[in-house]
Amino acid sequence: MTATTEKNLSTDHTRATADTAHSHGGGTVPEASRADRASSFALADFPVPTGREEDWRFTPVNRLQKIFAGELHGTGPVVTVDADEQVRVERVGRDDARLGVAGAPGDRSAAAAWESFGEALVLTVPRGHTGGRHTTVSVNGDAAAAEEASAQHVLVVAEELSESLVVLDHRGSAQVSQTVEIDVRDGAHLTLVSVQDWEDGAVHLSSQRAKVGRDARLKHIVVTFGGDVVRMTTDAAFTAPGGDVELLGLYFTDAGQHQEHRLFIDHAVENCKSRATYKGALQGQDAHAVWVGDVLIRKEAEGTDTYELNRNLVLTEGARADSVPNLEIETGEIEGAGHASATGRFDDEQLFYLRSRGVPEADARRLVVRGFFAELINQIGVPLVQERLMAAIEAELDRTMEAARR
Incomplete structure (x- = not known):
């Protein structure tokens, strides 16, 4: 059996909001505008989630209490870098002025990561650089990293008119709340691949926040296979016209695993384009995959072109997929906007x-x-x-x- 939802809006439509209400305990509670969601660098501004909040209603919050506590000072995964020769690699203190450039955390786990990290990894692709080999950041956890919760911070800067590919490769075991900031400057093209290939039992919460400049292009690819709980939140904000964001993801959720992918694309300026395509397969008892795609087209964002798609393939009994595409539009002067979601078994x-x-x-x-x-x-x-x-x-x-x- 297949469940499918389709929404398509174009320049023929007036102001509209799609899919902004969800069922809670037999009633329906309207969801506040995504533009009004709180963000803060202070952990105290985010209460400990109970699982009743809209942002956490699918998440097994009982399995994340160590991270919610906010004291993420355990032995974290070992981070090594194999970089293109032109890419500048730095390890900096938390007082470095470049950190925080992609915006404030949007939930308690991200705020805990911000308050707890001691050292950040900064990768800078220099202006005009093209044609180099890809850069790999290897994040390897072990038994020590799995004992206590830790925090991690990575900043990737693609300077003007550069072209580059960066791979974040997560393996082993850990309990980690991570921030990845992505700064794609004017005319730059960056592909960032984040692979979550954890061992059973790993807990990984990652807040990946991007800002995209004038005529810049970001291709962001997420691949999730392992872990006990993996929750990826990917935010992309356009800061000038001509930006292009493509968010791609695939996941394979096994018995007992919870894999959650939440996207937010903020069209705050005119004439930008975004595409999101995520596909997942599920198998085994209590395998649970969650995909939530939020797109906000603000009133200033005339000429926006956006579409998001999620497909889930359920391979066995006992697996569950939740798919929630949300599209919020504040102007009718757009090129096009739409979303699609489907969950089913083999064809x-x-x-x-x-x-x-x-x-x-x-x-x-x-x-x-x-x-x-x-x-x-x-x-x-x-x-x-x-x-x-x-x-x-x-x-x-x-x-x-x-x-x-x-």
């Missing part, structure tokens, strides 16, 4: 087609899942990362086949 027609041509059922299922993810994986642009992700998908499918044989 029976595809399986029938493959099996009718002699493909065994297990192989047919593999082919369907590979095709489901292949389009996004091929856009990453790093062959070694792409090969690793396809291998991880194969491993997840092996688990599915093994469970089916039991």
